[in-house]
Amino acid sequence: MSVWDDVVGQERVVNVFRAAAEAARVAVAARGRGGSGAAESVGAGDGSAMTHAWLVTGPPGSGRSVAARAFAAALQCTGEVPGCGECKACRDVLSGAHPDVVRMATEKLLITMDEVKTLIGEAQRRPWTGSWRVILVEDADRMAERTTNVLLKSIEEPPPQTVWILCTPSADDVLPTIRSRCRLVTLRVPPADAVAELLVRRDGAEPELATRAARASQSHIGLARHLATDPGAWERRRRLLLAPISLRSVGDAVLAAADLVDAAETEAAEATAERDAAEKAALLRALGLEDGGRVPPSLRAQVRQLEEDQKRRARRARTDVLDRAMIDLLSFYRDVLAVQLGSDVEQVNIDLSDVVARVAASTGPRQSLARIGAIEECRTRLRSNAAPLLAVEALMVRLRPQA
Ligand SMILES: [Zn+2]
Known part of the structure; x- marks a missing residue:
């Protein structure tokens, strides 16, 4: 070694x-x-x-x-x-x-x-x-x-x-x-095979699961490990990727958008809540105050500053989660497009290859390109601090299967 x-x-x-x-x-x-x-x-x-x-x-x-x-x-x-x-x-x-x-x-x-x-x-x-x-x-x-x-x-x-x-x-x-x-x-993006091999060797993942996770995460080592070790993460990802396909109306699209943004908020909150509480407790201790006690006016600015920082961080975490969701959606429609064009690039979503094949057969490359464009546009809007719900609603409407 x-x-x-x-x-x-x-x-x-x-x-x-x-x-x-x-x-x-x-x-x-x-x-x-x-x-x-x-x-x-x-x-x-x-x-x-x-x-x-x-x-x-x-x-x-x-x-x-x-x-x-x-x-x-x-x-x-x-x-x-x-x-x-x-x-x-x-x-x-x-x-x-x-x-x-x-x-x-x-x-x-x-x-x-x-x-x-x-x-x-x-x-x-x-x-x-x-x-x-x-x-x-x-x-x-x-x-x-x-x-x-x-x-x-x-x-x-x-x-x-x-x-x-x-x-x-x-x-x-x-x-x-x-x-x-x-x-x-x-550093380059590591090859999926190398990431899968690491998950097997270091994290004890099953080889088949490790390969799926490495591909699905597009060789993001941390996310790949998350997918390989947390069955809930697969389920969330699957729900996300399948959501647009089952939309029947604009009303459905609006509901799906709300679900997605809610889920991102929950995930971001879970990731930050514990740390926020620990930081606040540490600050109060440093100021000689008790958690839950009254903060004297002279020290309020410091506590407020921390709370502002934490709010900013929560927003950033939510943006990160949503961006990740966009990358996942992109990977799905790229897989669809690859099948439509008969390209032999490695598929990202090998666990959903039957769904990818179905969507590829029922639509054309032009539609896939339009959907990929819509996702890219939504990403840009999210990064520029557009209201997340509006941006995702607009996206879901455009991803909806066209009759
Ligand atoms: Zn040494």
Whole structure:
């Protein structure tokens, strides 16, 4: 085994990180011999495979943070080959227990200035036990511009033994000034087979179920696992995909839209409720207040601020859930279109292939294209903060089977 085992379908990225970890070892050895120090030997522009600042990008679900953590482990590894996955350092990094890998992952909308200052402080320390001080920011896109500027200097001239690893969905999610100081590593959408294999090996999923889940999630690793481990998730997905087919009237379409938006709200609320309560309790404790007690006027602004943040997050969660539903619907009509055109691309919804075949036979490619267009349009409207119910109603009306 090695730390790269769970970095699925990313051979090119793994090779880059492997080479970097090996070059980093050479630099550490030189440092030990009283050489010129790591700063000079691993500079960004000198052609070395190792550098001090990394930007790891890749589409959601492609495994950015898993790849970044594997790289951090390889840097700290004391085994024969960097990233052996068996030495204490490798295991500690992967379990989150290594004192020299500082990981910042947030559920919050924004990483605060205080949090970034803490990280910069951590970056200034020398390693306790490891070879490097690794600062890993998993949601670097959640930084306000002002906050990012504070980070800039530390990324530009880190102490010689410090490595920054920033993760974002795309390189455009950070300021150009940050981007230009980092070496860019881009993950691809992993092949469905590789995702399925991971679900079998790591999560103990049945191979047939794992393949179905990997395809249905379109290789989004987190969603694939969700589908492979939660039968309720399949049922929700199935209901969603079958809903438009059974619509008989505009009235039906309006009801179906309400169902879909309700379900998204419930799912988003379930995902956020527990965290909201914990955050509020923590804030009240920090302010020296009791949960459920009266908040004195002087402290109300802080409590209100938190509640506002939580409301924003709930909206974002609902938008995410609805967007996911749109992607699922898109996949269904793309499957339909593929059958109509006799294309041999892999189907996403293999569990619904009979329904796909039926719809494909009863409509034409022109209709499928119109439906795909309608879904894309609805996605755009949802992202631009249109009233979700209106956008989804308009969509359902257009997806309705035409007599
Ligand atoms: Zn190791």
